[in-house]
Amino acid sequence: MTTLSLPDARALVAAALTTCGYSATDVETIADHLLDCELRGLSFGGLARALSIAERRRATETPPQPIRIVAQTPVSATVDGGDQVGYLVGMHALELAVAKAHAQGVAVVGARNTWYTGMFSYYLEKAAAAGLAGMIAGSGPAVVAPHGGTEGRFGTNPIAFGFPATPAPVIWDIGTSTVMYGEAKLKARLGEKLASGHAYDAAGAPTLDPAAALEGAFGVWGGHKGSGLALVVQLLGMMSGAAADPSGVSDCGFFIVLFDPGVLTDAGDYRRRVAAFAESVRATRPVEGGSPVRVPFDRSVNCRDETLRRGTIDVPEAVVTALRQEAAGV
Template identity: 80%
Template sequence: MMTLSLSEARALVTAAMTGSGHGAGDAETIADHLLDCELRGLSFGGLARALSIVERVHAAPAPARPIRVVAETAVSATLDGGDQVGYLVGMRALDLAMEKARAQGMAIVGARNTWYTGMFSYYLEKAAAAGFAGMIAGSGPAVVAPHGGTEGRFGTNPIAFGFPATPAPVIWDIGTSAVMYGEVMLKARLGEKLEPGQAYDAAGEPTVDPAAALEGAFGVWGGHKGSGLAMVVQLLGMMSGAAAAPPGVSDCGFFVLLVDPAALTDAHDYHQRVTVFAESIRATRPVDGGTAVRVPFDRSAAGREKALRRGTIEVAEAVVAALRRKAGHD
């Protein structure tokens, strides 16, 4: 592992993004999202993802097009992402949803024709800071097998919910696959193995080889219940117009629902009640020999605060070396 200062890491990602054709502002937007993942200990969605972005940009058959609003009402909108990376499309969708929810009390925004939308908690933390509660769901290429099967039919299909609270929002953000696409890609880059039971090869046999898993299918999370949730998330993402099984890394669906609590109740009072409720969860008596009970996002937020105080992150040497080549630093 290599130790990078936060400024070094940001500069490296930004250089790689501008080197792949992104403007300075877009490069900074992408870098901010990836650095937040690293700070929160989600390395597969951090600097390693920058490599995947550069590779995907170079592999695209045609240049990306501008993000466009293709349908709109007072409380909804649909975006065509123009094959832009999802970190940019997701922020455009979030900004539009917050604008409409602020004016109308709620909003639904969908986006299609995009890829790599990142950690949904990143968007929901911003929405919660602005006072909104919300949900984000995302569909993608068919790389996850339904319960009882060995062929891909779902995307890794993350779904997340966020609620305003103090000192941090209450956020639950999960993927509905046994292993996330970014994790498999990172293990393939580093020559590491998957955990048993996470994936199948192209013949439907269980595998711990990430390269074989990428040619086959990942397992689903949560058995038949997780499989049902994955199906629902895929259908929500498809509501944007995204394909059920797009080829390669393309046409991911992004579905955002935001609600201003003030449309239903006193917003400040709701914020306080969410805060008190979260504290009651943390105060739950733990099982014998167990550790303190946490609320989802607690570990992530605490890890980020620790990393910010330290001012550095640890990144795999192979990832740093490859990024430096992409950024033209070698």
Template identity: 75%
Template sequence: MTTLSLSEARTLVTAVMTRAGHSPADAGIIADHLLDCELRGLTFGGLARALSIVERIRATPAPPRPMRVVAETPVSATVDAGDQVGYLAGMRAVELAMDKARAHGIAVVGARNTWYTGMFSYYLEKAADAGFAGMIAGSGPAVVAPHGGTEGRFGTNPIAFGFPAEPSPVIWDIGTSAVMHGEVVLKARLGEKLDPGQAYDSGGLPTLDPQAALAGALGVWGGHKGSGLALVVQLLGMMTGADAAPPGISDCGFFVLLVDPGSLTDAAGYRRRVTEYAASIRATRPVTGGDPVRVPFDRSVARRAETLRRGAIDVPGTVVATLRREAGHAG
């Protein structure tokens, strides 16, 4: 592992994204998202993802187009992201949704023609800090097999919900696959194996080989219940106009619903009641010998605070070396 200070990590990713064709402002947006993944210990979505972004850009002959709103009402909008990376499309969609929810109490915004949308909790934390409750669901290429099957029909299809609270929001953010695509790609880069039951090869046989899994299908999370949820997420993503089974890494659907609690109840009172309810959950008597009960997002908040105190992150050496080459740095 290579230890990088947080400023070194941000500078490195920003340089790589700028060299890949992004403006300095857009490179900074992407770097902030990837670094937040690292702060929270989600390394598969962190600096290693910058390499996947570069590889996707190089593999696409046509340059991305400007994002544009192709349909709009006072409380809704659809964004054609022009094949730009999802970290940028997601921020555009969420900011648009916050503006509309602020004005009208509720908003639903979709983005399509994008890819690699990142952690939905990243966006919902910003929305919840601004006082909104909301949901984000995202569809993608058919890489996950439904329950009982061995061929891809779903994307990894994350879904997340966020609610304002103190000192941090309550956010539940999950992927509906047994293993996230980014984790498989990172394990392939590092020569590591998958866990049993996570994937199938192209012939439908269980595999621990991440390369074989990428050529086959990932398993679904949660049995038939998770499979049903994955189907719902795919259908929500398709509501943005995204394809049901887009080719390669393309045309992910990003579906955002935000609500201003003040349109239904006293907003400050709602935030207080969510805070009190979360505290009551944490105060639940744990099972014998068990850890204290947590609320979703507690682990991320604690890990991020710990990493910020340390001021550095540990990144696989091969990832850092490749990023430095991509940034044009010697050595």
């Protein structure tokens, strides 16, 4: 591992993204998201993701097009991402949804023709800071087998819910696969193995090899219940106009719904009651010998606070070397 100060980590990823051809504004947007992943201990979505972005850019002959709104009403919008990376498209969709939810009380925004949208909790934390509750679901290429199968039919299909509260929101953000795509990519890059029972190769045989799994399928999380949830997320992503089975890392669907609690109740009182209920959950008596009960997003908040206090992150040497090569245009 290489220990990097937070400013050095940001400068490194920014240099790599700049060499890829991103504007200074876009670099800031993407780097903010990747660094937040690192702060929260989710390294598979952090600096290493910049390498995957660079590889995707090089593999694409047609340049991305501007993000555009193809249809909208006072409470909804459909966004064509123009094959831009999802960190940019997701922020565009979020800003649209926040503005519409503030104006109308509710907003539904779908985005298609994008890829790598990152952590949905990142967007929902911003929505919660704006006083809004919401849900985000995202579909993707067929890399996850349904329950009882060994061939990819679903994306890793994350889904997240967020609720405003003080001092921190309550956010539940999960993938519906046993292993996330970015996690498998990072393990393949580092020569590490997957956990047993998490993936299949192209022939349908169980595998620990992440490269083989990327050519085959990941298992679905949560048995038949997780499989059903993955199906629902795929269908929500398709509602944006995204392909049911996109080819490669492309045309992922991004579906966001935001609500203003003030439409139904006193917004300030709701935030206080959410916070109080979250505290009651944390105060639950733990099992004998167990850790204190947590609320979703507690781990992320605590890890981020600790990383900010420390001021450094540990990054695999192979990732640092590759980023330096990307930044140098090697």
